[in-house]
Amino acid sequence: MKVTIKLNNLKYRYDVYQMFNIYYPLEEIKFEDNGEFIVNIEEDKINFSYGDYFNEASLGENIKEDIKRLIFSSLKDITNDYYPWGILVGIRPSKIALKYLEEGKSEEEIIEIFQNRHLASEEKAKLCIEVAKKEKEFVNKDEKNIAIYIGMAFCPTRCFYCSFTANPIGASKKLVNPYLEALTYEIREMKKYVDERGLKIESVYFGGGTPTAVNNEEFEAIMKEIYNAFVNNRDLYEFTVECGRPDSITIEKLQTMKKYNTTRISINPQTMNDKTLKMIGRGHSSEDVIEKFNLARELGFDDINMDMIIGLPGEGIKEAEYTAEELLKLKPDSLTVHGLSLKRASILYENFILKKGIQIKKQEELSSMYEISRKLAESLGIKPYYMYRQKNMVGNMENLGYSKEGKECLYNIEMIEDKQTIIALGADAVSKVVFLEDNRIERFGNVKDIKEYANRIKEMVEEKKKLLDTLYLK
Numbered sequence: 001m002k003v004t005i006k007l008n009n010l011k012y013r014y015d016v017y018q019m020f021n022i023y024y025p026l027e028e029i030k031f032e033d034n035g036e037f038i039v040n041i042e043e044d045k046i047n048f049s050y051g052d053y054f055n056e057a058s059l060g061e062n063i064k065e066d067i068k069r070l071i072f073s074s075l076k077d078i079t080n081d082y083y084p085w086g087i088l089v090g091i092r093p094s095k096i097a098l099k100y101l102e103e104g105k106s107e108e109e110i111i112e113i114f115q116n117r118h119l120a121s122e123e124k125a126k127l128c129i130e131v132a133k134k135e136k137e138f139v140n141k142d143e144k145n146i147a148i149y150i151g152m153a154f155c156p157t158r159c160f161y162c163s164f165t166a167n168p169i170g171a172s173k174k175l176v177n178p179y180l181e182a183l184t185y186e187i188r189e190m191k192k193y194v195d196e197r198g199l200k201i202e203s204v205y206f207g208g209g210t211p212t213a214v215n216n217e218e219f220e221a222i223m224k225e226i227y228n229a230f231v232n233n234r235d236l237y238e239f240t241v242e243c244g245r246p247d248s249i250t251i252e253k254l255q256t257m258k259k260y261n262t263t264r265i266s267i268n269p270q271t272m273n274d275k276t277l278k279m280i281g282r283g284h285s286s287e288d289v290i291e292k293f294n295l296a297r298e299l300g301f302d303d304i305n306m307d308m309i310i311g312l313p314g315e316g317i318k319e320a321e322y323t324a325e326e327l328l329k330l331k332p333d334s335l336t337v338h339g340l341s342l343k344r345a346s347i348l349y350e351n352f353i354l355k356k357g358i359q360i361k362k363q364e365e366l367s368s369m370y371e372i373s374r375k376l377a378e379s380l381g382i383k384p385y386y387m388y389r390q391k392n393m394v395g396n397m398e399n400l401g402y403s404k405e406g407k408e409c410l411y412n413i414e415m416i417e418d419k420q421t422i423i424a425l426g427a428d429a430v431s432k433v434v435f436l437e438d439n440r441i442e443r444f445g446n447v448k449d450i451k452e453y454a455n456r457i458k459e460m461v462e463e464k465k466k467l468l469d470t471l472y473l474k
Contacts, residue, residue: 006035019071086119097128140420151426152208182457191229203411212248227260246292247284268307272326306332311340311394320369324376334403339393366395377402427453
């Protein structure tokens with residue numbers, strides 16, 4: 001299906017597009033002179049028409065928000081669907097609540113702002129306040145406190161919903177050694193930089209891709225490098241390794257993580273339904289998840305995160321309930337609930353949505369599935385501590401991290417709040433330099449291609465140091 005819009009003032013094209021994309025996320029949205037939806041923006045008012053439907057509103061000081069509210073409300077009337085985040089499309093809604101809390105506004109005032117200004121539900125407003133209060137306990141206030149991110153550019157197989165830099169390792173074996181050599185160089189050089197500038201590392205996050213996709217010996221070698229550079233003899237808050245895929249976890253790799261003082265790991269099933277796991281290209285079964293989780297517990301890991309994705313193709317309330325029941329039996333220390341993001345570069349979007357026409361569940365059912373995950377968190381005794389949103393999420397919902405008290409992932413909070421410099425290593429890793437006094441951020445991204453990363457590693461390290469020096473040698 002194609003959605004066509006006749007818009008008389010293309011200056012506001014993107015704002016109009018954002019609202020239509022909430023209600024028609026899988027459709028092609030076009031602006032045409034004979035569009036079926038008609039949006040007229042005049043000097044002091046906006047009107048919206050579709051067939052016999054007509055709606056109108058006046059424009060005030062914030063024209064873009066007025067336009068969004070009118071279009072959102074009109075599409076709600078036409079479709080009979082309600083999206084509880086209203087006109088909010090930003091990825092960090094809890095920052096809005098945190099800002100108002102810091103200004104001294106009451107919770108009641110913040111809820112009213114979310115409802116009236118953003119057309120968001122009371123439930124989402126309260127969620128933002130709860131997350132903001134937790135984040136406020138951890139948010140960074142010292143420019144010399146930093147986080148380290150290390151990215152592994154390989155996975156056992158490529159999940160169909162993924163668009164990240166994650167090369168299937170079976171077809172990339174010749175690239176592994178050059179990549180690890182370049183990554184080792186970058187680790188050693190950034191260790192020197194951190195020490196020379198007297199920076200304090202608070203958290204280290206080894207993600208990807210899948211860090212455990214490489215073999216036992218390769219994993220041991222790179223973990224030793226990370227430990228010697230960023231963990232040993234440092235007063236870290238946490239060291240996370242995102243194991244992710246159970247089919248890549250071995251007892252030797254878990255023992256290596258223990259040896260090098262890993263404090264937090266992720267074992268991510270996404271779903272416990274084997275039919276879905278096979279369809280999305282995960283390459284493991286639910287039994288593998290249970291086996292590796294129990295093995296990690298036996299080895300003494302007491303801070304294990306698990307992920308659950310809402311809205312995977314073919315999954316409804318029954319499948320979400322089954323996943324929740326199985327995760328409850330395992331009792332993870334933290335849980336991250338993701339809404340499926342239909343990224344245009346993913347195999348899922350190209351092959352399953354476009355070519356095979358697989359349908360995503362309707363908003364009402366998706367909301368019920370999110371409620372199942374909320375009840376799971378409640379049963380586990382874990383509470384929300386960080387949140388972010390993505391474009392093209394089914395149901396226009398959110399990704400929400402829950403944890404036990406004291407098991408919050410500091411890296412996740414700092415990454416979302418944009419208040420701490422993150423030095424990122426690996427292909428496609430983006431470093432973020434945060435100037436707290438100026439309230440601005442500068443970024444430096446390593447190249448995405450693995451061969452280019454290996455060939456240009458020295459150049460990228462020097463450029464990264466130059467950017468960091470604009471903060472640390474000012």
